[in-house]
Amino acid sequence: MKKILFIAFLSLCNLAFSQSKGTVNGTVTDKEMSGEALPFANVFIKGTSIGGTTDMDGKYTLSVPAGNQTIVFSFVGYQTIEKQIVIKENETLIVNQELGANEGVALDEVKINATVSREKETALLLEQRKATVIKESIGAQELSKKGVSDAAAATTKISGVNKSEGSGDIYIRGLGDRYLSTTMNGLPIPSDDVSNKNVNLSLFNTNVIQNVGISKTYATSSYADQASGNVDIASKEYTKDMFSIGISGGVNTNAIEVDNFRRTTISDDVTFGFHQKKFALQNQMTLQGWDTKKGETPINYGISLSGAKRFNLFNKEWKILASASHSKSSEYRNGLFKAYRSNVLNNSFTDVENFIAKTNSTGYIRVDLKLNDNNKLKYNTLFVNKGEDGLYEQGRNGEGYVFDQDPQEDGAFVRDQNFKQTTMFVNQLMGEHKWNKNNELNWAAGYNFVLAEEPNRIRNEVNILDINSSPLIQFAHVGDYQQRKSSQKIEDTEYNAFIENHWSLGNVADEYEEKPYKLNYGLNFRKKERSFNSLFIGFRAKDFTAPSVDQISETLQQGTNAGLILREQQPDLYQGELLVLAAYTNFDFKFDNKLSGNIGLRFERDEIDMAWNVANRPGRFGSTNRVYESLYPSVNLKYELNDRNFIRFASSVTQTLPEFKELSPFEYVSPTGRVIGGNEDLEKSDVYNVDLKWEFFPSRSQLVSATAFYKQINNPINLTQDQGSSGYFKFFNTGEQADIIGFEVEGKLDLLKNEDEETVLNATANLTKMWFNQDLSPRYQFKGKSESELQGASDFIVNGSLSYSNNKENEFIATLTGNYASDKIYALGAPEDFDNSATLYNDEIIEKGFVTLDLVLSKQIFKGFTAKLVGKNLLDPKIEQTQLVRDLNTLIETNETVLSYKKGRQVSLSLNYTF
Numbered sequence: 001m002k003k004i005l006f007i008a009f010l011s012l013c014n015l016a017f018s019q020s021k022g023t024v025n026g027t028v029t030d031k032e033m034s035g036e037a038l039p040f041a042n043v044f045i046k047g048t049s050i051g052g053t054t055d056m057d058g059k060y061t062l063s064v065p066a067g068n069q070t071i072v073f074s075f076v077g078y079q080t081i082e083k084q085i086v087i088k089e090n091e092t093l094i095v096n097q098e099l100g101a102n103e104g105v106a107l108d109e110v111k112i113n114a115t116v117s118r119e120k121e122t123a124l125l126l127e128q129r130k131a132t133v134i135k136e137s138i139g140a141q142e143l144s145k146k147g148v149s150d151a152a153a154a155t156t157k158i159s160g161v162n163k164s165e166g167s168g169d170i171y172i173r174g175l176g177d178r179y180l181s182t183t184m185n186g187l188p189i190p191s192d193d194v195s196n197k198n199v200n201l202s203l204f205n206t207n208v209i210q211n212v213g214i215s216k217t218y219a220t221s222s223y224a225d226q227a228s229g230n231v232d233i234a235s236k237e238y239t240k241d242m243f244s245i246g247i248s249g250g251v252n253t254n255a256i257e258v259d260n261f262r263r264t265t266i267s268d269d270v271t272f273g274f275h276q277k278k279f280a281l282q283n284q285m286t287l288q289g290w291d292t293k294k295g296e297t298p299i300n301y302g303i304s305l306s307g308a309k310r311f312n313l314f315n316k317e318w319k320i321l322a323s324a325s326h327s328k329s330s331e332y333r334n335g336l337f338k339a340y341r342s343n344v345l346n347n348s349f350t351d352v353e354n355f356i357a358k359t360n361s362t363g364y365i366r367v368d369l370k371l372n373d374n375n376k377l378k379y380n381t382l383f384v385n386k387g388e389d390g391l392y393e394q395g396r397n398g399e400g401y402v403f404d405q406d407p408q409e410d411g412a413f414v415r416d417q418n419f420k421q422t423t424m425f426v427n428q429l430m431g432e433h434k435w436n437k438n439n440e441l442n443w444a445a446g447y448n449f450v451l452a453e454e455p456n457r458i459r460n461e462v463n464i465l466d467i468n469s470s471p472l473i474q475f476a477h478v479g480d481y482q483q484r485k486s487s488q489k490i491e492d493t494e495y496n497a498f499i500e501n502h503w504s505l506g507n508v509a510d511e512y513e514e515k516p517y518k519l520n521y522g523l524n525f526r527k528k529e530r531s532f533n534s535l536f537i538g539f540r541a542k543d544f545t546a547p548s549v550d551q552i553s554e555t556l557q558q559g560t561n562a563g564l565i566l567r568e569q570q571p572d573l574y575q576g577e578l579l580v581l582a583a584y585t586n587f588d589f590k591f592d593n594k595l596s597g598n599i600g601l602r603f604e605r606d607e608i609d610m611a612w613n614v615a616n617r618p619g620r621f622g623s624t625n626r627v628y629e630s631l632y633p634s635v636n637l638k639y640e641l642n643d644r645n646f647i648r649f650a651s652s653v654t655q656t657l658p659e660f661k662e663l664s665p666f667e668y669v670s671p672t673g674r675v676i677g678g679n680e681d682l683e684k685s686d687v688y689n690v691d692l693k694w695e696f697f698p699s700r701s702q703l704v705s706a707t708a709f710y711k712q713i714n715n716p717i718n719l720t721q722d723q724g725s726s727g728y729f730k731f732f733n734t735g736e737q738a739d740i741i742g743f744e745v746e747g748k749l750d751l752l753k754n755e756d757e758e759t760v761l762n763a764t765a766n767l768t769k770m771w772f773n774q775d776l777s778p779r780y781q782f783k784g785k786s787e788s789e790l791q792g793a794s795d796f797i798v799n800g801s802l803s804y805s806n807n808k809e810n811e812f813i814a815t816l817t818g819n820y821a822s823d824k825i826y827a828l829g830a831p832e833d834f835d836n837s838a839t840l841y842n843d844e845i846i847e848k849g850f851v852t853l854d855l856v857l858s859k860q861i862f863k864g865f866t867a868k869l870v871g872k873n874l875l876d877p878k879i880e881q882t883q884l885v886r887d888l889n890t891l892i893e894t895n896e897t898v899l900s901y902k903k904g905r906q907v908s909l910s911l912n913y914t915f
Contacts, residue, residue, distance in 0.1 A: 022087040024095055025061040028054050028073055031100035031373075038075060038099060039700065046070035046082065055643075055700075066091075073097045136214055136746075158214050158766075161797070170201060171821075172214065173709070173742060173770065175228035176792035178717060179656055179687075184233045185380070187446040188223065188526055189426055190492045195668070195676070197659045201231070203384045203424065207304050207323045208364040210234040216709075217636060217650035217691050220584040220600035221500065221522060224632045225657045227687040227713065235380050237366060238308050238319035242914055248302040248327075250908025253876070255298040255332040255355075262355050263295040264391050264417035266456050272326065273359035273387030275421050275455050281487050281537055282568065284456060286559040290483075290552045292391055292417065295355070298330030300908060317370040324363045331356040335879075335901030337394060337672050341403075341727040342832045342840040343886045347412070347673065348401040349394035352901065354671075357389040374434040382426040392416040392671035396549065398464045406478045411464040413473065413549050416671035418457040425449045438504040438515065443497070450492040457486045459669075460552055465545075473549055475541035480567035483556060484538035494528040518588035520600075526580040530660050534572040540565040570620070574612035576660035581605045586634070597637035605629045606657060606684075614666045616677070624663060624680045628655070648693040656685040656717060662731040672899070676719070676729045683733055688712040701759065703748040711740040716774055718791040720828035721842040723779060729827050738774030738790055758807040765800040782831040782841035783886075789825055794849065796822040813858040822849040826881055839891070843884040845898060850877035864914045872906040879903065 030038040037058030044051025045064055054060045062071075066089040074080040078099040087093055136158050161172050172180050182189055182198040189199050215222070216229040255261060265288065269276050279287050306323035333354040339346045363383040370376050393415050394400060400412035430444040461482040462473045476482045500522030504515040539556055541564055546555040560566055586600025611623040634652035641647065667677035693707040716738040722728045745767045752761035772789040780788075789795070801817040829844040831837035857869040881899040886892070 020066045020089050021063050022066055022089060022091040022093060023061065024064050024071065024085065024087060024093050025059070026094050026096040028058045028060065028075075029096070029098045030058075031098045041073060041075040041078075041099065044072050046072050071095060073099060075099055136216070158212075158799075161214065161799075170198070170231065171792060171794065171824075172216065172228035172231075173711075173740070173744075173768065175711075175740075175790070178659060178662070179227040180229055180231060181223060181226040182231045182233075184382075184426060185235055185428055185430065185444070186232060186498070187428055187444055188448075188494070188496050188528075189233075189446075190424070190448045190450045190494050190528065193422070193452060195661060198231075199424075200386075200422075201233075203360070203362075203386055203422075204233055205325060205327075205360065205362055207306060207325050208236050208362065208382060210236045218632075218634050218652035218654050218689060219598060219636060220586050220602035220632060220634050221498075221520065223524065223526070223580065223582070224602060224604050224630075224654050225606070226654055227656050227685070227689070227711065235366060235382070236321060236323070236364065238310060238321045238368060241309050243307040244305070244912065244914040246302075246304040246910060246912035248300075248908050248910035250300040250870075250906060252298065252300065252329070252331050252904045252906050254334070254902065254904025255330040258298075258332050258355075261295040261298045261330065261332065262292045262391055263357060264389050264419060264458070265289045265291060265293055266417055266419040266458065267293065267295075267357070267389045269456070270387060270389065270419060273361055273385050273421065275387070275419055275453070277455050281456070281485060281535060282566075284485055285537060285539065285566070286557050288456070290458060290460065290556050291550055292415075295330075295357070298332070298357070300327075300329040300906070302327035302910070319366075319368040319370075321366040322364065324361075326359070326361045328357065328359045329906075330358075331904060333901040333903060335899070336897065337900075338896060338898045339673065339727060340842065340883060340885055340896070340898070342842060343888055344403070345401070346403045346727060349412075349414075350399055351397040352394040352672075353392070353396065354901070355389075355391040359385075359387040361385045376432045378428075378430040378432075380426075380428050382424075384422070384424045386420075386422045386424075388420045390416075390418050390420070390671070392418075394672075395464070400464075402461075402476075404478060405461070405463065405476050412476070413460075413462050413464055414673065415460045415549065416457070417459075418454055418671070421451075421453050421455065423451045440502045441499070442502070443499040445497040446495070448492070448494040448496075450490070452490040452492075454486070454488040457488070459484050459486070460549075462546075462549065462552070464549065472545055472547065473552075474543075474545050475539075475555075477540060477542040480540050480565075481536050481538035481569075483541050484536055486534065486536045488534040489532070491531045492528065494526070496524075496526040498522055498524045516590045519585070520588065521585040522583075524580065524582040524584070524604075526578070528576075528578040530574075530576040532572075532574045532576075532660075532664070532666070534666065536569050538567045540567055569615055570613070572612075572614040572666050574610065574614065574660070574664045574666060576664070577607075577609045578657075578660075579607045594640050595637070596640075597635070599636075600634050602632040602634075603630075604632060606655075608657065608660075608663070610660065610663050610680070612664050612666065614664070616667050617665045622665065622680060626658070626663075626684070628657070628684055630655070644697045646695045648691070648695065650689070650691040650693075652689045654687045654689065656687060656713070658682040658684060658717065658731070662717065667728065674729060675727075677722075679731050682717060682731060683715055685716055685733075686714045688714075699750070701748070701762070702750055703746065705744075705746045707744040707746075709740075709742050709744075713738040713740070713774075716790065718774075718828050719826075720780060720791070721830045721845075723830045723832065727842065732780070733777075734780050734788075734828060735775040735777050738772065740770060740772055740790070740793075742768060742770035744768045754807060756807075759805070760807060761802070761804050763800070763802050766798070768797040770795045778834070780828060780830050782829060782837040782843075784838070785829075788828060788844070791825045791828055794821040794824045796820075796849075810860045810862065811858075812860075813856070815856045817854045817856075818851060820849065820851045823847065824849075839886065839888060843886075845881050845883045848880040848882060850879065851875055852877065866912050868910045868912070870906075870908045870910070872908075873903055874905055876902050876905050 028038045028041040030036050039054055039058055041054045043060045064087050066087050069085050071083050071085055081097055177197050191199050211234045213232045214229050222230055304325035308321040310319045335352050336350045337352045338348045366380040368378050395413035398411050402412040405412050426448050428446045433441045461476040465472045465474055503519045505517040506515040544555055546552050582604040584602035586598050588598050590596040606628045608626040613620050632653050637649040639647045662678050662682055663680055664678040667675050669675050689711050691709045695705045697703055714737055715733045718734045719729055720732055722730045748764045750759040750762045754760050772793050774788055776786055776788055798820045803815040806812045824847050826845040826847045829842050832840040853874045855871045860866045879901055880897055882895050883898045884893050885896045
């Protein structure tokens with residue numbers, strides 16, 4: 001009875017106490033991040049044990065005793081704010097607070113804040129959760145854990161994304177280079193390669209990356225030239241005063257095992273990736289050798305320096321971050337290559353060797369100027385110089401076969417020496433201006449310049465007469481340029497800019513509450529110019545011989561004095577200009593905290609002008625002009641089932657413009673001998689997109705999602721083998737319509753936690769399955785085939801990782817990542833002619849799927865000093881391309897391997913010290 005009375009007394013006391021309480025709630029925002037929500041900030045009532053932390057949206061709720069109280073807001077690296085409040089019984093009081101950085105805070109604390117706000121995976125999940133468009137990002141912290149060294153590898157850690165080993169292109173939802181766009185801080189950046197629309201993302205190392213985001217749905221503030229998505233690289237910003245130095249060393253297992261790692265003779269003119277041309281191309285025919293050089297031990301290495309400083313100058317706050325890095329790596333590939341023309345073997349090499357040495361030098365400067373609380377300026381410049389020394393040989397074993405080689409078919413040998421240098425400048429100036437609490441103006445302007453050169457490419461085609469007793473060679477002489485040197489130069493200059501205004505509308509109960517509507521409108525401008533120049537000079541060397549394939553210089557350097565005939569053609573030239581002008585408006589809305597979205601409309605005018613003077617074109621000269629003017633609508637909707645579950649819907653119309661290299665009829669010969677040319681008759685593709693996605697956030701670091709999507713591409717562009725028996729590859733509008741249906745499933749889960757509720761073991765996985773179908777116009781139908789999948793599209797993609805952290809003071813991290821992309825079409829097939837399309841045709845070439853596996857082990861030895869061991873491509877899968885070939889006599893089809901090699905495993909150890 002006493003126990004019952006005691007319990008009743010406690011219950012009455014508790015009831016009386018609860019009735020004398022009120023509720024305090026609100027939002028904590030980050031002043032340093034332009035008023036964005038600040039998750040995990042501390043909020044408590046001074047002198048009590050009442051308190052907690054803000055959620056992923058910066059919101060908090062406290063039950064507080066009625067009366068005069070002091071509420072305290074704090075966050076590591078930020079000023080602590082105390083506010084006096086009066087709370088009445090059963091009252092709900094809204095108290096919002098903005099926190100700014102503490103100028104006197106310890107440097108280590110500032111670093112923690114910056115990591116949480118800008119680079120940590122939880123912060124990017126918060127951004128993904130709040131975004132209206134379907135967007136996924138991976139931050140610098142996660143990149144480090146997974147041993148990612150550049151932006152290209154970073155994208156493959158996002159669902160539905162894979163990279164082609166054959167071309168290096170990025171594919172989003174199975175759609176490749178021409179169907180996606182690349183930006184840096186929201187501004188377009190140029191391509192470094194005439195063969196690509198987008199820049200090679202491997203040029204952006206992790207020293208300059210804050211995060212990499214992929215938007216898979218379209219909003220009208222973006223350029224309409226995208227079908228699968230946009231890749232945006234957010235460049236590194238200041239986080240704290242610091243200086244960091246890193247060094248690394250490693251090997252490629254294939255390269256280190258080669259007895260004689262060779263390099264090109266061109267490499268004598270290269271220093272740290274920069275080529276110095278000593279002679280004019282015609283003089284190099286005799287003044288420079290033709291034979292290869294013995295290379296040094298192929299050890300990979302890298303060094304990086306970075307520093308950051310915040311200071312006051314002219315009574316303004318300045319933040320500067322700078323970094324510089326240089327690296328060199330080597331690869332060796334050994335395999336085979338074959339080519340067929342109309343089901344007849346055209347050439348065959350069973351001992352293809354490829355020696356590759358790459359250098360990458362990067363410099364980056366970021367300056368942030370805070371004029372006042374409402375006005376900020378940002379400037380960044382990026383310099384990249386990439387050098388690639390490539391020595392390609394096929395037929396050294398004397399078994400090479402070329403169908404139309406002269407003087408004989410057997411014993412063909414081909415050597416291709418080429419050094420490619422790409423120098424790229426990206427310059428951007430950005431501004432943020434808050435006119436008042438409801439109006440914000442943002443603008444940016446960029447200037448980009450790219451110089452991509454092959455300053456001295458050397459190619460030899462010979463026949464080995466007797467490899468056993470007397471390895472004498474005879475120079476092939478079917479054409480005038482089989483013993484040749486060539487140069488190629490591309491200059492791209494680009495100006496781009498945008499200006500946009502955000503106008504918040506609607507009524508709110510509290511002045512700190514975000515208004516439910518926002519009208520956005522703006523303008524885009526882009527002007528891109530390309531200048532292309534290519535020159536061939538060759539020796540006609542009929543009946544000339546040399547002692548061996550490694551002593552070609554003895555003959556060719558004698559030049560015309562020995563009777564060799566010098567051949568020089570006119571240079572191949574083309575000029576291209578892309579001019580884009582656009583105006584857009586879109587409207588953000590939010591109803592009843594459940595339904596939100598963005599609807600918009602964009603008008604864009606795209607004009608492409610091309611003019612050329614090329615050898616393979618009748619009359620050499622030609623030009624084309626394309627002008628496209630259209631409206632591009634977009635709808636993005638989000639419905640909040642609860643604070644952790646969301647349904648998203650998106651629909652839009654976009655386009656795919658033909659590129660300069662796809663329109664120009666210039667033909668480029670790859671080292672293997674494959675010839676790829678443009679097509680002046682290409683037209684753009686129109687794309688219709690629909691997405692439906694469900695997202696569930698179990699916690700601030702976890703995510704489960706599923707997406708279904710559909711795309712219709714009218715007038716699709718594909719790389720295909722040209723009609724006829726030439727075996728050349730060209731770009732064509734291959735049909736009227738292509739359809740893509742697919743779904744994605746993604747999970748980021750914490751599998752194991754310690755006693756402090758810190759994640760010890762977590763896993764990420766994503767799976768994408770797609771179905772492709774396009775009709776084929778009669779020009780591309782063969783053996784009764786009227787439909788095809790899309791070129792470059794894998795129908796099944798899987799990415800996953802498993803990461804362990806001991807979460808102790810000197811942290812140890814181990815991460816295992818894997819990727820798989822199924823078979824894809826490298827190039828569509830084509831018949832030789834309509835009458836014989838059942839037997840005389842080139843079938844499509846298939847790039848086979850494979851699995852990659854990487855392991856990263858990282859250990860902090862002591863504060864600021866970290867060691868990292870990285871193993872990449874641990875399974876070392878075979879990279880293969882295959883083609884169905886039909887025997888013309890038996891009509892039996894066989895699946896022939898037309899390209900095969902292995903990249904080798906890469907192992908590296910890096911040390912980094914930050915102070």
